[in-house]
Every structure is written in structure tokens, then in C-alpha cells.
Amino acid sequence: MEVMTSDHQVRSVNEDQCQMCMPLGGVIAFKGIEETMVLIHGSQGCSTYMRLSNVEHYHEPVDIASTALNEKQTIHGGEANLRKALDNVIRVYNPSVIGILTTCLTETMGEDLDLMISAYKHDRNLQGVDIIPVPTPSYSASHTEGFWSATRRIIEHYARATAETSGINIIIPHISPADIREIKRIIDLFGIEYTLIPDYSMTMDRPFGGNYQKIPPGGTVPADIARMPGAQATIQFGLTCPEQLSPGEFLRRKYNVPLFSLPLPIGLKNTDRFISVLSELSGRPVPEVLLLERGWLLDGMADAHKYNAEGRPLIYGEPELVYALCTLCAENGATPLVVASGTKTGNLETLLSPILPDACEKTIFLEGTDFAAIDQAVEDQRVNVAVGHSGGRFLTERRGIPVLRIGFPIHDRIGGQRIRSAGYAGTLSFLDRFTNALLEMKYGSYRQHCLEETRGKGGY
Ligand code: SF4
Numbered sequence: 105m106e107v108m109t110s111d112h113q114v115r116s117v118n119e120d121q122c123q124m125c126m127p128l129g130g131v132i133a134f135k136g137i138e139e140t141m142v143l144i145h146g147s148q149g150c151s152t153y154m155r156l157s158n159v160e161h162y163h164e165p166v167d168i169a170s171t172a173l174n175e176k177q178t179i180h181g182g183e184a185n186l187r188k189a190l191d192n193v194i195r196v197y198n199p200s201v202i203g204i205l206t207t208c209l210t211e212t213m214g215e216d217l218d219l220m221i222s223a224y225k226h227d228r229n230l231q232g233v234d235i236i237p238v239p240t241p242s243y244s245a246s247h248t249e250g251f252w253s254a255t256r257r258i259i260e261h262y263a264r265a266t267a268e269t270s271g272i273n274i275i276i277p278h279i280s281p282a283d284i285r286e287i288k289r290i291i292d293l294f295g296i297e298y299t300l301i302p303d304y305s306m307t308m309d310r311p312f313g314g315n316y317q318k319i320p321p322g323g324t325v326p327a328d329i330a331r332m333p334g335a336q337a338t339i340q341f342g343l344t345c346p347e348q349l350s351p352g353e354f355l356r357r358k359y360n361v362p363l364f365s366l367p368l369p370i371g372l373k374n375t376d377r378f379i380s381v382l383s384e385l386s387g388r389p390v391p392e393v394l395l396l397e398r399g400w401l402l403d404g405m406a407d408a409h410k411y412n413a414e415g416r417p418l419i420y421g422e423p424e425l426v427y428a429l430c431t432l433c434a435e436n437g438a439t440p441l442v443v444a445s446g447t448k449t450g451n452l453e454t455l456l457s458p459i460l461p462d463a464c465e466k467t468i469f470l471e472g473t474d475f476a477a478i479d480q481a482v483e484d485q486r487v488n489v490a491v492g493h494s495g496g497r498f499l500t501e502r503r504g505i506p507v508l509r510i511g512f513p514i515h516d517r518i519g520g521q522r523i524r525s526a527g528y529a530g531t532l533s534f535l536d537r538f539t540n541a542l543l544e545m546k547y548g549s550y551r552q553h554c555l556e557e558t559r560g561k562g563g564y
Pocket residue numbers: 125126127146149150151153206207208209242243
């Protein structure tokens with residue numbers, strides 16, 4: 105049962121969660137590594153849920169194996185199932201890497217994965233397959249932390265002290281494959297070598313054609329990850345990433361790789377920061393095409409600003425995306441009035457409070473929250489537009505508030521993997537969608553308002 109307090113904090117169990125489960129985030133990170141298969145150590149239901157969530161969003165075949173524990177193994181331990189599952193995964197998929205993610209069940213059982221894997225490798229004399237276990241107790245965190253944890257563990261597994269290079273590291277949060285491609289296009293324009301991790305831009309969004317492959321081509325190459333300690337710098341889009349989970353922080357502390365912790369390049373100022381760091385690291389001026397795209401964005405902002413002041417947005421979802429979208433809305437005249445995330449560790453209030461413009465009304469921040477609390481805040485703040493994933497679709501059904509789909513999961517629309525919001529061009533696409541949602545609402549209801557007003561004045 106949930107208890108709501110006057111300050112909108114959820115005091116008891118969550119109702120209609122605004123987050124997904126921790127190993128699910130780890131699955132997506134592993135899907136961004138070349139020749140990798142994922143194994144969930146837990147019950148069948150966990151992996152089925154993760155498969156379904158990914159398939160509904162990415163509309164691709166997403167293979168996830170399971171150790172399929174039942175009541176018996178829950179009591180006696182899951183090692184035999186783990187061994188059998190590893191044998192099967194190696195035989196059927198022939199992967200170079202196996203990422204193993206734990207679940208609520210196996211974390212509660214206290215399974216010692218490191219010990220089991222080491223015994224398995226020894227007994228099978230395993231060669232040519234790297235096994236990387238990541239603890240992902242979902243009762244303690246969300247898919248966001250699962251994503252960061254897995255990414256960091258992968259880097260910890262492969263990184264080796266190496267000769268310095270002129271290349272850079274790019275570490276991304278959970279964003280759409282289209283945004284990964286846009287970030288790569290921008291970096292390519294500066295002609296600088298880079299390793300981007302985790303790169304699921306091809307594995308989770310494949311072009312049509314060719315035969316089905318059990319492990320799709322693409323992903324960050326482990327040999328490149330091994331060389332990350334030699335890079336001249338790391339750019340990590342992870343302002344909201346907790347330090348203990350931060351892959352960039354690991355590279356900085358252990359290998360002295362300078363870290364640029366940046367917001368996602370969504371919005372004018374955020375993209376300016378990314379471009380400026382790329383220019384500094386590459387020693388090259390900003391390419392003409394990016395200057396043109398920046399100019400088009402400024403033009404679009406001038407076109408849209410007169411409408412956006414009527415926006416009273418709710419922005420919710422994964423913290424890194426929420427942060428970037430809030431700054432984008434604010435710099436376009438629509439101050440977010442409710443900012444929400446199911447993740448507890450994003451620190452959004454501390455990060456955003458100083459930079460959101462002084463609105464007449466105070467923004468409500470909800471972290472580690474659920475949709476029951478969000479719904480209450482939406483009513484209190486008279487929100488008229490929502491920006492986030494499909495979890496908020498009830499706002500349209502119940503309150504007539506349009507929901508601009510962005511983030512993960514988007515399971516009631518197609519194309520979630522193709523939503524591009526990064527860079528100047530992506531920002532402009534989002535801004536147009538946002539402003540048009542407000543205009544559609546305005547033109548869809550103004551006759552009704554006029555009618556009600558006239559009636560109120562004694563007409564008709
Ligand atoms: S929350 Fe726990 S039990 Fe539920 S799917 Fe995730 S790991 Fe499995």
C-alpha cells in the first residue's frame with residue numbers, strides 16, 4: 105500500500121513504477137559489446153520480461169538466456185543450472201563474451217557467482233570466451249544503475265595499462281540507437297579516433313536484409329576497450345551517474361585518463377559544450393556543417409519561443425535524459441513544473457535547481473518515484489504536456505495531456521529506437537515536436553474554451 109505525503113514523497117511501496125528492473129539495464133549495456141550473449145541468473149520469468157520489454161521497444165529479435173531456476177534450485181543453489189546454461193549458450197551461440205546478470209532471487213539466495221564461474225572455467229578448461237558477471241539486485245536500484253554497473257564492469261574487465269594514443273573514449277548513458285549514430289556522426293566530423301561504449305546502435309537497430317544471425321554484428325570491440333586507458337581523455341555523458349558506478353571515474357582514478365563529464369548533447373547549450381570539448385581535444389575548428397545546423401536550431405528556437413511559454417511540462421524517465429530535456433525546455437521558455445524519475449540516484453534536484461529559470465511556480469522534483477505520485481503532482485501543477493516514455497500514457501487517457509514519447513520503454517508506438525534528439529539537428533526535431541504538441545492542444549480546444557466563456561457571460 106502506498107502512502108502519499110503533502111510533499112509528494114512516496115513513503116511506502118511503489119504503485120505503477122516509473123522505472124524498469126536493474127538487470128534489464130545491464131542487458132542493454134552488454135548488447136553493445138561485440139559477439140556477446142547475455143545470461144540471466146534467475147527464474148524464467150525475469151528473462152522473459154526483459155526479452156519482451158526490449159522486443160517491444162526495439163522491434164528486433166533480442167536473445168537473452170536464462171538459468172531457469174525453480175523452487176528446487178532456490179533451496180539447494182543454482183550452480184548446476186548455471187553450468188548447464190553456460191554449456192548451452194556456448195554450444196548454441198558460440199559467443200566471445202558472456203555477460204551474466206543476477207536477479208532479485210539469486211541475490212537474495214546469496215549465490216557466489218565469481219566462485220562458480222572460476223570453477224566452471226577451470227573444469228571446462230575454457231578458452232576464447234570471456235565471462236563477465238555483474239550483480240544486479242533489482243530491489244536496490246533501477247535499470248539505469250544496471251546499465252552503468254554493467255558498462256563499468258565491462259571496462260574494468262578489459263582495460264589494461266597501454267601506450268598513450270591521441271584517441272578519446274566516449275561513454276554513453278542509455279539512449280536511442282539513432283542518438284548513438286548522431287553522436288558518432290558529430291565526432292567523425294572532427295576526424296578524431298574514438299572508442300564508444302556501449303555501442304548497440306547496430307545490434308539493437310538492424311537494417312533490413314540478410315539472414316537472421318543469432319548474435320547480430322556490431323558493438324564495441326573488446327580489444328578497443330582494452331586500450332581505453334591510453335586515451336587522451338574520456339567524454340562521459342553522465343552528469344547524473346553516481347561516482348561509484350561511473351565508468352569514466354574508474355578510468356580517471358585507475359589510469360589517470362582525464363574525464364569530461366558532460367550532459368547529453370540535447371539542447372543548444374549542452375550540444376555547444378560537447379562540440380567545444382571535441383574542438384579542444386581534436387585541435388580543429390567546428391566544421392561548417394555543424395555551424396549550419398546550429399544556425400537552423402537558433403532559427404527554430406526563434407520560431408517556437410512565442411508558443412512555448414504556454415507549456416507547463418512534466419518531464420520524466422531516466423535521469424540523464426530528463427536532465428538534458430529539462431535544460432532544453434527551459435532554454436526555450438517552457439520551464440518544467442514536474443521533474444520525475446523512478447531512479448533514486450540521479451540527484452536531479454541538486455543539478456537542475458540552480459539552472460532552471462525562476463518560474464512563478466516552484467518545480468516539483470520526484471526521484472525514486474512512481475506514477476501515482478507523478479499523477480498527483482501533475483494535477484497540482486496543472487501540467488499540460490508530458491515528455492517521457494510509454495509509462496505515462498495514462499495521462500492522455502485520464503487527463504487529456506499529450507505525451508511526447510522519448511526514452512525507454514516505448515511500447516505503444518513504433519520507432520522508439522529511431523527517435524533522434526541529440527546534436528543541433530536532433531534538438532530541433534524534438535523542439536518542433538514539443539511546440540507542435542502545444543499547438544495541437546491549443547487548436548484542438550480553443551473553440552470549446554470560447555464557447556464556455558461565451559456561455560459564462562450569458563450568451564447562447
Ligand atoms: S525485478 Fe527482480 S524478479 Fe522482477 S524481473 Fe527484475 S530481477 Fe526478476
